[in-house]
Amino acid sequence: MVTTDTPISLSVATLEESYDIIAPKIPEIVDRMYTRLFELAPRVAQIFAGRDPSKQLRTVHVLRDSFDDLSALTPELEALGARHATWGVQQQDYAIMGPILLEAMAASVDPYWRSEYTTAWAALFQTVEDIMLRGAARAQTPATAG
Numbered sequence: 001m002v003t004t005d006t007p008i009s010l011s012v013a014t015l016e017e018s019y020d021i022i023a024p025k026i027p028e029i030v031d032r033m034y035t036r037l038f039e040l041a042p043r044v045a046q047i048f049a050g051r052d053p054s055k056q057l058r059t060v061h062v063l064r065d066s067f068d069d070l071s072a073l074t075p076e077l078e079a080l081g082a083r084h085a086t087w088g089v090q091q092q093d094y095a096i097m098g099p100i101l102l103e104a105m106a107a108s109v110d111p112y113w114r115s116e117y118t119t120a121w122a123a124l125f126q127t128v129e130d131i132m133l134r135g136a137a138r139a140q141t142p143a144t145a146g
């Protein structure tokens with residue numbers, strides 16, 4: 001069994017403050033993200049064909065209640081990562097999506113966005129990505145004895 005052994009340390013106060021600003025803008029953030037994704041990475045954008053991108057940013061709401069203890073969400077995030085792998089989402093796609101998400105957030109609340117929000121959300125995204133990719137890798141690796 002793999003669990004998160006070390007506490008996940010994030011800038012909780014900064015995330016909470018910025019969350020309050022971006023929460024009402026989530027529909028606009030989703031629009032901006034997918035417009036940009038289609039421009040920058042059509043191959044990745046194609047993975048969304050016929051799907052509902054807005055589902056994705058609901059994660060932000062779920063994470064909101066766990067900024068101070070993300071480890072509680074670890075099993076769910078691992079399973080989410082495994083589902084993403086089945087849709088063809090690869091490790092490098094997260095690297096494309098992260099900056100696009102941060103830019104969309106910043107642009108949606110301009111001029112209230114601060115550089116420390118970018119730092120805090122980038123760390124959060126990286127943490128979530130790591131957990132999701134671990135779940136994806138585990139789901140693809142046949143269980144071995146011992």
Ligand code: HEM
Pocket residue numbers: 044045047048050051052053055056057058059080083084087089093094095097125128129132
């Ligand atoms: C930290 C990164 C990410 C998070 C937290 C996240 C979160 C989610 C969530 C919560 C869903 C809803 C579906 C479910 O719960 O099973 C979803 C769906 C989806 N995500 Fe992500 N995602 C991330 C990264 C990515 C990346 C990099 C891609 C690249 C293409 C992607 C593509 C998709 C697609 C195609 C769906 C399917 C939507 C549907 O079923 O209609 N996601 N994501």
